[in-house]
Amino acid sequence: MSEYSEIDDLIPDVDMPAEFVERINRAPAEITDEAETFMPRRNFLKLTGIVGGGLVLGFALSGAPRTLAAPKGTEASTDTAFTSNVFTPNAYIQIKPDGTIVIAAKNPEIGQGVKTTLPMIIAEELEAPWESVSVIQSDIDAKRFGRQSAGGSQSTPRNWRPLRQAGAVAREMLIAAAAKTWGVSKAQCFADQGFIVNRENNRKLSYAELAGTAAELPVPNGKKVPLKKRSDYKLLGTFVPGVDNHSLVTGKPLFxxxxxxxxxxxxxxxxxxxxxxxxxxxxxxxxxxxxxxxxxxxxxxxxxxxxxxxxxxxxxxxxxxxxxxxxxxxxxxxxxxAATDSWEDIQQKASALTDKPGAAKKSKGSVDKALATAHKTVSGYYTYPFLAHANLEPxxxxxxxxxxxxxxxxxxxxxxxxxxxxxxxxxxxxxxxxxxxxxxxxxxxxxxxxxxxxxxxxxxxxxxxxxxxxWNREADTAHDFYRVGGFHKLTGALNAEGTLTGLRDRTITFYPKDADDSRPVRAGNASSGNLQCPEIPNLSIEAHPLPLQVPTGWWRAPVSCSLAWVYQSFIHELAVAAERDHLEFLLEQFGAPRWTGRRRAGDFNTERAIDVVKLAAKNGDWGRPQKDGQGRGLSFYFSHLGYFAQVAEVTVDEQNNVKVDRVVVAGDVGMLLNKSAGVNQVEGSVTDALSVLAGQEISFENGAVQQSNFDTYPLLRMPAQPKIEVHWLSTQYPPTGLGEPAFPPLAAAVTNAIFDATGKRIRTMPISKEGFKVI
Structure with a gap:
């Protein structure tokens, strides 16, 4: 299936309600779509003349972020990374006389690897050898960098085109400088790993040698410069360790x-x-x-x-x-x-409400008719708790x-x-x-x-x-913006052939108590798009409102982090009831390979879903016989523009101790830009998701959180870490983010595997509530 046309202009704020966008945009008014997309020619200014063989041109970064927070004007704050003896074609790049290429990383680094990956995009188009690149964290400056934020796994897709253009602008200026120096046409010159090469005689000029000449040339329009073909990439798609790795392991003051x-x-x-x-x-x-x-x-x-x-x-x-x-x-x-919310009281109210019809949020066909004529109906009540973020750094x-x-x-x-x-x-x-x-x-x-x-x-x-x-850990736990808990009463209809003909979800939507508007609490809204089963002919999602004063917020893979477990668990429950293979049943819900929307980045592509599920099943040995007490489970989810499927293998003993032996992950994020960061993010997501599944919950009584530290909000310990295998589908779609989409499928893969091993269906998170312990 063909690639959607340049999704960079079509990136939605995936899984992020309007308030998230508003909060990010509470920044200087200079942030515009134009500033995010490219650096137009009229915004470049020549600032100074040639000094020592170089020139500052354009938006010269005024000061490198300080490792230590020293006041400006002191020795510790002296800017050594950016001087006037350099060629600066835009806000991101400077080429020093010694050949060092300094690239600024614009977005916050929270462990997702953007401080390495975003400069890699620039270096690729610039044809800069990575060993010559020095990466610094940029200043906060909307005029030069546009939006600077980390959320929704959007750093890569939002910056893919503008950063390529930034690198290409510098490359084209250096090519033009070489052509002028040699008195030849630009077509006779090409860039290659820090040099401009003459096609006819293989003569070379380094970027440092060309900096002064390049700075005197007009700056090309970022929208019109030619961009490299993916087949010509030398850096992107390789394994590049994080630029901060050495500083991290040696305890440098970065945080x-x-x-x-x-x-x-x-x-x-x-x-x-x-x-x-x-x-x-x-x-x-x-x-x-x-x-x-x-x-x-x-x-x-x-x-x-x-x-x-x-x-x-x-x-x-x-x-x-x-x-x-x-x-x-x-x-x-x-x-x-003050708040007076009680988690126990909310659970009781939710259980009673979901037994009754609620306000329709989504309706397709007639679920009532499908249930009335069904050969078999299946029901399940799924619940999951509030969660804290529990950052390692409070x-x-x-x-x-x-x-x-x-x-x-x-x-x-x-x-x-x-x-x-x-x-x-x-x-x-x-x-x-x-x-x-x-x-x-x-x-x-x-x-x-x-x-x-x-x-x-x-x-x-x-x-x-x-x-x-x-803040200490107790304050961090007591004053978070928590992932919202949830309740889902699901009912499905199966015909005589074991085909899913209808599904109803009666759920709870939390609203701010005494609020003037009708918007749900942050990250507290579910929709039919979270189901990701476009072939179901009859569908109804109904919601009951409940007031809430406990503060909520966006939590890794917002909404998807919880609903993937609910829906992918219930699909497995339906497959078992239909006496059908789960893989076959799941693929049937996708239907024919196609787009389900307008071919925009956030629309569901069933071909990509089918391909990752098949890849995970193949590498996860789907269908291979296992010993007693062992089980294998499958799950899929599409979130934050990434398609991921996972197969989990578990061993469960007679005391319900669960050992997750292996997790096989298959992902499609378009082109994987950095194999190091990609594997790191997938392994982190799997580990984090397993920790949540095993024993984490936030409860509250009379408006106060009852947990305080890691003794009551436990993190997974090292012996419980499974073997994780990661497999990638390299597709022609533009690259997307990786901080979140590998997280949602894990929980259902594990609980489906536990059912396969024991015949016991888990419908409550964490699984410790149902007597299972991850070891």
């Missing part, structure tokens, strides 16, 4: 938590355990008398959960002293507006307010939104707020929200000194 300023103080911020509660009074004088405490005070906040809630700030001379002082804090809370932020300006160093997935949010919360004009992005020790959607940055800014504004705000 938000590593930042340090001269005279820096440390702070904690204590909020009401019940969501939405405020401070009445606290034992501030006692706290101020404790060792190392510089100040303690109440911040009223603006009442917005994603910005600044009421709390008590404690400022000290060390993190340890801050945490110790926080333990001694005694607060009388104002609970007049929330933190460094801020310094001085001379009417606020500098912020933040590990944020949406750094461009911080000035607007801090302005709203603290009252400082957004134009007086500068943000430096830091490497992030785990995001998974939690750091799309910047409440911790607002808290740090508010404390720094009051303290008038550089401060680092640190």
């Amino acid at each position: 938000g938590i590593d930042q340090k300023l001269p005279g820096q103080l440390y702070a904690t911020y204590t909020k009401c355990p019940q969501f939405g509660g405020g401070v009445k009074q606290a034992n501030l004088q006692e706290i101020k008398a404790l060792p190392g405490v510089v100040d303690a005070f109440v911040i009223e906040g603006n009442g917005i959960q994603t910005e600044l809630l009421s709390g008590v700030a404690i400022v000290t001379k060390s993190t340890y002293e801050a945490f110790q002082a926080a333990k001694a804090l005694r607060v009388e809370w104002d609970l007049s507006s 929330q933190n932020c460094t801020a310094w307010y001085r001379n009417g300006k606020m500098d912020i160093w933040a590990p944020s997935q949406t750094p461009q939104s911080i000035p607007g949010l801090v302005s709203s919360a603290v009252g400082i004009p957004a134009e007086d707020i500068t943000v430096t992005q830091c490497r992030i020790g785990g995001g998974f959607g939690r750091r799309l929200m910047n409440d911790y940055a607002c808290e740090a800014a508010a404390i720094a504004y009051r303290t008038k000194a550089p401060i680092k705000l640190m």
Whole structure:
């Protein structure tokens, strides 16, 4: 099937409601579609003359992000990566006189590998040898870089074309410079790994030698420069280790938590355990008398959960002293507006509601008729809990307010939104707020929200000194934006031939309590597109509303992370009831190879689904006999533009101890740009998803979370790690992201395998609730 036409213009905000887009876009007004798509010719400016054999041309990056958060003007902040002795054809590239090619990585790095992969795209078009490339993290600057965010696995698809154009612009200017130097036509010259080569005599000029001449030439239109054919790629599609790997394993200060300023103080911020509660009074004088405490005070906040809630700030001379002082804090809370939600109460209400018809969200054909005439009906009630993000690096932020300006160093997935949010919360004009992005020790959607940055800014504004705000693990668990829990009463109709003729899902949609609008809570909405079975002739999705005050947010593979387990488990349940092979039954739900929409990136392509399912089944030994106590399960899901199928093999003993022996993954993300990052993301997704399935849940009582640390919110331990095999379909579609789409299929593959081994159907997450233990 032919490739859709240049999906780069058609990328939706996949699985991301409108509020996510609005939050990302709460950034300077200069972010435009034009800025994201290409750097037009009129935006290039010659800034200086030749100095030492080079020239700064265009949007020269004004300063490299500092490894340590040192104030500008000090030795530690001196910009050594970008100088005037270089050729800079656009915001991303500089070529130094010694031949070093500096490429800026624009988007936040949260472990998904974009700090390596995005510069690889530029280097490929530039024909730059990777060993000559030095990658730096860019400044936050909407004028030069457009949107800078990490969410929805969109960094690759959104930047695929503009970064290719950036590299191609520089390449074409260097070719033109060589042609001018030799007095030949451009057609006689070609770029090859840091050199321009003369086709007739094989003479070469290095990029460094051509920099000065290239800088004097007109800058070509990024939309019109020729781009390389995929068959000519030399770098993309290879195995390239992460550019930060050495720094990571040697403990270099890359993360938000590593930042340090001269005279820096440390702070904690204590909020009401019940969501939405405020401070009445606290034992501030006692706290101020404790060792190392510089100040303690109440911040009223603006009442917005994603910005600044009421709390008590404690400022000290060390993190340890801050945490110790926080333990001694005694607060009388104002609970007049606090949440009172109870997970047990919600479960009881949901169970009763899903037994009744709900408001129709999607209807096709007549499910009632299909059920009434069915040869066999199948029903199942599936539930899954709220989840915390549990980033390895807890929330933190460094801020310094001085001379009417606020500098912020933040590990944020949406750094461009911080000035607007801090302005709203603290009252400082957004134009007086500068943000430096830091490497992030785990995001998974939690750091799309910047409440911790607002808290740090508010404390720094009051303290008038550089401060680092640190959350401990207990605060991180108690004040998250949680993945929403869910409930689904599913009923399916099978005819005499074992064909699925109808399906109904009665579910729950949570809405903000006392909200003025009718929008569901963040990431709390399911739709028929999540089912991904276009051949079902009769379909009904019905929803019952429930109010919720617990804050929710986007969690790795939002919506898909939970619904894939529900629907792919139930498809297996139907296949078993129909006495049919699960692989055959699943493929039947896709129908003929085709697009189900308008051939846009977010539309479901059944051909790609069929191909990855077959690839996973082949490499996962589908149909091969197994021993007693062993089982094999299959699952598929399409999310965040990626198609993934997984086969899990398990062994279950008589005590219901589950050993996941092997997980075989098949994926189609178009062209895989970096094999290292690709395998890393798949292995991380499988491990993360298995950890969630095994024993993680967030419950709450009277509006407060009951879990506090990893003893009550357990992560998977190393002995439970399965063998993971990854297989790729290399297709002609443009590349898509990988941080999320490999996550959703895992849970159903494992629970389907457990059924295969034991005959026991699991319909509750985590599986520990049904007596199974992953070992």
